[in-house]
Structure formats: structure tokens, C-alpha cells
Amino acid sequence: MFFKKKKTDSLNSLNQGNIEKRKLIPAHTDGFIQEMKRLLHNSADLNVKDRPNGVTLIFLDSIIDNKMLHQDILARLQHGESSPDEILKKITVSKVAKYFYIEDAVEMMLKGAVLIHSSGHPCIVSASIGTQENRSLTRPENESQVLGPQIAFNESMATNISLIRRFLTNPNLCNESYSLGKQTNSGVSLLYMKGIADEEMVDRLRERIKNIKVDSILDSSTLVQFIEDNSFAIFPQLLMTERPDRACAWLLNGKMIVLVDGSVQVIGCPQTFIEFFQSMEDESVRWQIATFLRLLRIFSMIVSIFFTAIYVAALTFHYEIIPQTLLIPLGESRSKVPFPPIIEALLLEGMIELLREAGARLPTKVGQTMGIVGGIVVGTAAVDAGFTSNILIIIIAVSALASFTTPNYMMGNVIRVLRFPLILLAGFWGFYGLMIGFCFLLIHLIRLSSLGTPFLAPFYPPRFADWRDSIIRLPIQFTNIRPIQTRPLNRLKYRFNKSKKKE
Structure with a gap:
């Protein structure tokens, strides 16, 4: 008990030391400007604008939207009081917050925010107006098909999440955000369906994401190697897709998907070996054709x-x-x-x-x-x-x-x-x-x-109920049960009624 208490006390003192190391924002504007220049090493794109009412704006002009800067911020700070609370009321940007520590101010500015400092106040107001440089939505290149939606993810996480929400207009779609990479601070989102996905499985994936301590995560293919079960295996254990309809099908089956900002591939987990030989087009064709194509891929x-x-x-x-x-x-x-x-x-x-x-x-x-x-x-x-x-x-x-x-x-x-x-x-x-x-x-x-x-489910261990949509695909009335592999909270997808018009 003595050693356990000593260890706990040391951890508490370490956490208290980390809190004390965080620097408060200087109340004087000149001191705040000098501190920001020092932390950003006098970066060439660091811009400082002074307003007549004692307000100073600091931002990186290479990653902000200049139109929003003039219309939504500068135009509203011409006159009136300059206290942080009044600034919060004037600015109409959606993401506005107040921060007291210099580390938070640097992080927000690197994400495309304008920092507004009022002289005499030891805090700043952050207004996010980062640019959204995205390429237009295109057809899938690696998973092209004749039938079904002809749209693919792009490098913007916000766009990718909006595509998923367009397919799934459901309030039970949960979105959890994380930041990975000491050097890159890459945005990562975990999506799952509340009431369908197994909570224990969601917790397991959530812990694996939180425990990743690396310098950078630049793509989904890198993140896959950190969260899969066996990184020494030659076989991939998690699937990636560029199709929103396939990602939504995974969510509806009780699976989770992970998105990385800047990547066009979405990770789906868990997966089975046979799913690597299935295509989204199999759901759009007749069940006889889909079964033939799957058998052909296995034989090939x-x-x-x-x-x-x-x-x-x-x-x-x-x-x-x-x-x-x-x-x-x-x-x-x-x-x-x-x-x-x-x-x-x-x-x-x-x-x-x-x-x-x-x-x-x-x-x-x-x-x-x-x-x-x-x-x-x-x-x-x-x-x-x-x-x-x-x-x-x-x-x-x-x-x-x-x-x-x-x-x-x-x-x-x-x-x-x-x-x-x-x-x-x-x-x-x-x-x-x-x-x-x-x-x-x-x-x-x-x-x-x-x-x-x-990984070999539903063949090992044998789960005969899931064979109806594995190598073969039975008619649609027999595929209304979610697979056991994901342990969904609600196994029934829909009820198939054999109602025929009587003449």
C-alpha cells in the first residue's frame, strides 16, 4: 500500500507540474505578440493587425479565409467596447471561444483561427476561419462500378462526414473526434451507430486510438497498422474504402469507421477474410449474379x-x-x-x-x-x-x-x-x-x-446464420439479419413481408 500511495502521489505531482508549466496569456498586448513570435520562430506568414479600439488580431495569413476575416471579424470590431465578452457577442463565426493559456492559443492559430487580444485582459478570443481547400467530388477510382452511387470521398474530413450524414440522416450516428501525432496533430474521427454497434467493441477501438503515441499520422493506411490486431501478419485485417455507400453499409451492420483528415480512404472495422472479396455492386445485382461473381473471385x-x-x-x-x-x-x-x-x-x-x-x-x-x-x-x-x-x-x-x-x-x-x-x-x-x-x-x-x-468468420468458428451473405448471397429477404461477428445490439435489419396483389 505504501508503494501504491507513493506512486499515486508522484503521478499527481507530475500532473500538477504539467499544469503549472502551462503559461498564461500575458495581459499586455506587446508581451503577447512577442511570445507568439517567439513560439512561431518569427514565421513569415504571421500577421498582426491593430484596431483603433485597442484590439489586436494575430493570425497566419496563409491558412485563413481573407473574405471571412474582413466581413465577419474586422468589420464588426470597428467601434464599441473591446472586452473579450463583448467581442464574443459581436463575432458571428460559428467556432468562437475564449482561451487563457498560450499553448491553446498557438494550437488554435495553427488550425486556422484568428486570435483577438484586448489590452489589459489575460485571455484571447479565438475565431476559426481556416480555408477549406478541397478538390471537387469525383467518381471512385479504385472501387469503380456500374450500378450504385458514383461518388467518392476526398481529402477533407468535413466533406467526408457530410457525405456520410447525407446517406444516414439518423440522430444515432455518433461522431467522436481525436487528435493524433505530436508533430502533425492530425484530426481523426470515429463514427458508429448508437443502439446497433457493440459498446465493448467501440471501447476497444477507442482505447487503441487514444493509446497511439507517434509523431505523425498522414494517411488512413498508416493508422490501420497501429490499430489492427497483428501488425506482423501479411494479410490486412481491416478494410479501407473510398465509397460513402460502403462506409454507411458498414455502419448499419454494427461496425465502426475511422476517418483521417487529409485521407480519401475510410477504415472499417472489424472485418472478415471473405469481405475482401465482396464488392458493393453485389448488393445492386440479382442474387444469382452476385453469387457467381463472388465464387469467381474466390476461384481466381x-x-x-x-x-x-x-x-x-x-x-x-x-x-x-x-x-x-x-x-x-x-x-x-x-x-x-x-x-x-x-x-x-x-x-x-x-x-x-x-x-x-x-x-x-x-x-x-x-x-x-x-x-x-x-x-x-x-x-x-x-x-x-x-x-x-x-x-x-x-x-x-x-x-x-x-x-x-x-x-x-x-x-x-x-x-x-x-x-x-x-x-x-x-x-x-x-x-x-x-x-x-x-x-x-x-x-x-x-x-x-x-x-x-x-478473421475467418463465419466459417471458423462456424456461424451458419451468416453464410447467407458470405461466399454466396441469398435473395434479399434472407439477408435481413446483421452478422453475428460484430455483435450488434439489434440484429434485425428489417422485416420482409410477402405481400402480393391479389387479382
């Missing part, structure tokens, strides 16, 4: 990961599984190749990845030309020179095409990387190596979790 993932490795294992150890009618053309195709199958496959896979990366980094038109022409020219030259066989060119091309069917960019990158260790295992141990690799991936996926929930 398996082909992309294992097709080349199976070729290497069959040619290295297991000739007996190759049909006899295929052995002769296969032997003729490989007769001029001087490398074993594993070296041949790794060289060609590496060449495909080089072409793909070069096409992604070049300008759009040049990149498309580079990918098409480079693939044709290099592939044809490699076959003519005897570095590879025609059949392997076809297999590599099919695997590359199959990897593009994954709707999520992060999961597509994982599929690209997994091919290489499986090719090595197949080249050294054949199908036994492939089974070792497959079992390792399966165990790894079983051990993963997303915000404390199983």
Missing part, C-alpha cells in the same frame, strides 16, 4: 496463388499427374529451356511483377502502353530465346489476370507476394511442399483476428 484467388506452383511441382516431381496427350507438347516446349522449372517460373514471375510495377509508377497512358507492349515483346522474346516455354507463359498470364479480379488492392498485393514462397516450396518438395504452405496459410488465417473477432 486460388488460381493466382497455386497455379504456377502446381506447374513447378508437376514438372519437377510428379510427371504422373500430367495427361499423356499433354506430355509431348510440354516436352517439345521445354526442350530448349536450359533452366529447371523453379528457376524458369521465378524468372517469369519476377518479370511480370517488374512490368506491373513499372506500369503503375509511370503516367497513365504511358503505363498502359508499357504494360501491354512490354508483356508482348518480352514474353515473345523469352520464348524465342529459349528462356521459357509457351505453356508457362500461358500459366503466368492466367495467374496475373486472376489476381486482378480481387476488389481490394491490399489483398491483391498479398496474393501477388504469396506466389513466390509457394513456388519455392513446390520446387524443393513438390506437392508435399505445397501442402505445407497451404496448411501454414490456413493456420495463420485461423489465428488472426480483427478487433478481437475471428
